[in-house]
Amino acid sequence: xxxxxxxxxxxxxxxxxxxxxxxxxxxxxxWLIDAFGGSVRVAGDTLWQxxxxxxxxxxxxxxxxxxxxxxASAVLAFPVAFRLKVVGLLVGVGAILVVNVFRVISxxxxxxxxxxxxxxxxxxxxxxxxxLDGLLAFFLWARWARRRPxxxxxxxxx
Amino acid sequence: MQSxxxxxxxxxxxxxxxxxxxxxxxxxxxxxxxxxxxxxxFQISRWLIPLVMDExxxxxxxxxxxxxxxxxxxxxxxxxxxxxVVPISTHIQFRAxxxxxxxxxxxLSSDFRRLDRLVVAAAAxxxxxxxxxxxSLAGALAALSSESSNMGLxxxxxxxxxxxxxxxxxxxxxxxxxIVSPLLIWAVTCRRSILRxxxxx
Numbered sequence: 547x548x549x550x551x552x553x554x555x556x557x558x559x560x561x562x563x564x565x566x567x568x569x570x571x572x573x574x575x576x577w578l579i580d581a582f583g584g585s586v587r588v589a590g591d592t593l594w595q596x597x598x599x600x601x602x603x604x605x606x607x608x609x610x611x612x613x614x615x616x617x618a619s620a621v622l623a624f625p626v627a628f629r630l631k632v633v634g635l636l637v638g639v640g641a642i643l644v645v646n647v648f649r650v651i652s653x654x655x656x657x658x659x660x661x662x663x664x665x666x667x668x669x670x671x672x673x674x675x676x677x678l679d680g681l682l683a684f685f686l687w688a689r690w691a692r693r694r695p696x697x698x699x700x701x702x703x704x
Numbered sequence: 705m706q707s708x709x710x711x712x713x714x715x716x717x718x719x720x721x722x723x724x725x726x727x728x729x730x731x732x733x734x735x736x737x738x739x740x741x742x743x744x745x746f747q748i749s750r751w752l753i754p755l756v757m758d759e760x761x762x763x764x765x766x767x768x769x770x771x772x773x774x775x776x777x778x779x780x781x782x783x784x785x786x787x788x789v790v791p792i793s794t795h796i797q798f799r800a801x802x803x804x805x806x807x808x809x810x811x812l813s814s815d816f817r818r819l820d821r822l823v824v825a826a827a828a829x830x831x832x833x834x835x836x837x838x839x840s841l842a843g844a845l846a847a848l849s850s851e852s853s854n855m856g857l858x859x860x861x862x863x864x865x866x867x868x869x870x871x872x873x874x875x876x877x878x879x880x881x882x883i884v885s886p887l888l889i890w891a892v893t894c895r896r897s898i899l900r901x902x903x904x905x
Binding site for chain 2: 547551552606607612613616669670673676677678681682685686689692
């Protein structure tokens with residue numbers, strides 16, 4: 547976990563992996579908003595309200611990357627066979643990234659409606675939902691993996 | 705094949721978690737939990753920060769706007785006996801205490817009758833919040849140090865390692881900790897309850 551977070555803030559990692567991911571995330575959100583009849587202008591990692599200077603910028607803390615690193619760490623540390631961990635990584639990290647798309651889109655619309663509600667959702671609600679989503683995905687996967695016949699030998703716990 | 709759906713202990717636990725999350729967040733908002741927690745963190749910080757960071761910090765004080773002002777030891781070239789002041793914004797204060805209701809919800813979801821665990825978790829939440837504020841300050845001081853000549857300050861030069869460490873610490877505590885610390889505190893205080901959520905082999 548510490549390794550993942552430490553790597554994330556390296557300038558090379560930020561420019562090569564993180565920034566393109568944030569730009570791609572903004573594009574996906576913009577495409578979804580357009581597909582469902584909304585109006586948005588995407589520039590880099592920011593979703594802009596059309597003909598406006600108001601926008602939502604996707605930054606560290608709102609990218610889902612931190613929660614994904616935490617999920618990946620938990621999956622990799624869990625004592626099951628490696629191929630089951632691969633499933634856990636796909637399912638767990640996927641669950642977080644999908645929910646994060648909804649976070650960005652909801653914040654984009656909330657900002658148009660009310661700054662107060664935007665702040666509440668941004669600072670309180672969505673971090674909570676991401677954590678709950680990650681917890682549920684992890685426990686569901688862990689229970690599934692432990693019931694598979696090829697899981698690693700259990701460690702005795704005190 | 706055994707069911708892998710949400711069942712048994714896991715369903716009960718997740719239901720309990722949702723119940724406590726809603727209840728605690730409502731109570732936290734209604735009773736001004738953030739303000740009370742921030743006040744506690746301030747009382748600890750104004751004593752602890754000058755003690756731990758004595759080479760860089762003289763004092764910590766609150767203002768009417770809620771912003772904390774940290775008087776540093778960085779002198780001003782333009783003003784004799786003047787020192788740089790670093791603000792700790794209300795945003796940082798709020799972000800530091802924000803994970804506390806989730807932490808308490810997780811602990812209560814495991815066993816709401818264990819008030820001792822709740823007290824430990826609440827105390828740990830305040831400690832983490834204080835560390836978050838200190839980490840944010842450490843990052844700000846490192847940034848000031850690197851820009852001291854441009855800003856007309858007389859400040860010690862931090863080594864590259866110290867800069868990198870300050871940046872990492874600030875990132876971990878301000879960005880990562882709000883997500884990670886509730887889970888870590890829960891794991892430490894309720895380990896046996898968490899293990900019961902996994903099927904036995």
